[in-house]
Amino acid sequence: MSDLWHFTDVGDEERDRFAVKVREMVWYETRRRLGYGEGKGPHSVNALAPTSAAARRLHLVYLEVAAEVGSAARQLVDDAAARAGRAGASYAELGEAAGGLSRQAARKRWPEAVGTHWVLYTITGKQQPRGRATTLYRSKAKAIERGRTAVDEGALADDGAIAATVVDSAREVVWACRFNDAIWGPEETELPENLRSVPAPETPEHADWHWRWEQLAANRP
Numbered sequence: 687m688s689d690l691w692h693f694t695d696v697g698d699e700e701r702d703r704f705a706v707k708v709r710e711m712v713w714y715e716t717r718r719r720l721g722y723g724e725g726k727g728p729h730s731v732n733a734l735a736p737t738s739a740a741a742r743r744l745h746l747v748y749l750e751v752a753a754e755v756g757s758a759a760r761q762l763v764d765d766a767a768a769r770a771g772r773a774g775a776s777y778a779e780l781g782e783a784a785g786g787l788s789r790q791a792a793r794k795r796w797p798e799a800v801g802t803h804w805v806l807y808t809i810t811g812k813q814q815p816r817g818r819a820t821t822l823y824r825s826k827a828k829a830i831e832r833g834r835t836a837v838d839e840g841a842l843a844d845d846g847a848i849a850a851t852v853v854d855s856a857r858e859v860v861w862a863c864r865f866n867d868a869i870w871g872p873e874e875t876e877l878p879e880n881l882r883s884v885p886a887p888e889t890p891e892h893a894d895w896h897w898r899w900e901q902l903a904a905n906r907p
Contacts (some may be wrong), residue, residue, distance in 0.1 A: 861874070863875060
């Protein structure tokens with residue numbers, strides 16, 4: 687027979703230890719509400735005769751405490767999701783952190799959590815190596831305005847911006863432009879399908895997205 691207490695996954699073991707601590711907290715509060723002093727009363731939630739009046743009272747109080755913990759935990763989860771969204775997390779990341787919810791389920795549960803800020807990406811430098819800049823804005827209009835201005839003024843310096851794009855908190859491109867030599871100014875453009883979703887920063891996929899966008903911007907008409 688396998689040892690049920692042997693875990694090969696450290697993450698599962700840590701979660702089990704955390705769950706035990708929560709149950710201990712609920713049991714401690716139940717005993718307190720029932721007036722049991724130190725060393726008094728049942729030693730566990732199942733120590734009393736199952737059909738006794740004392741067991742019925744104990745289990746009802748235990749349920750009351752557990753429900754309060756669940757309510758507090760749900761509020762903690764909602765608050766944490768809101769803060770993570772403001773910090774730039776996507777709905778996919780919120781769902782994964784909340785126990786494997788789908789992106790759609792996370793969006794439905796926290797409809798206002800994501801989309802409260804926009805990120806302006808710019809590519810600078812007419813020759814390689816080109817520079818990259820990232821700026822956070824609370825206003826979509828301001829991010830677009832700054833992006834267009836940066837590209838418009840980019841022609842005045844060798845290290846000026848040659849392209850800009852604005853990405854929402856769900857990491858979807860909402861606006862993009864690049865410098866057009868033919869009209870000598872910024873031209874709004876629609877990025878190809880494979881560039882419209884931006885992978886999470888500090889990932890290989892994000893670096894690949896940035897490189898492909900740079901190639902597109904550098905081969906401007």
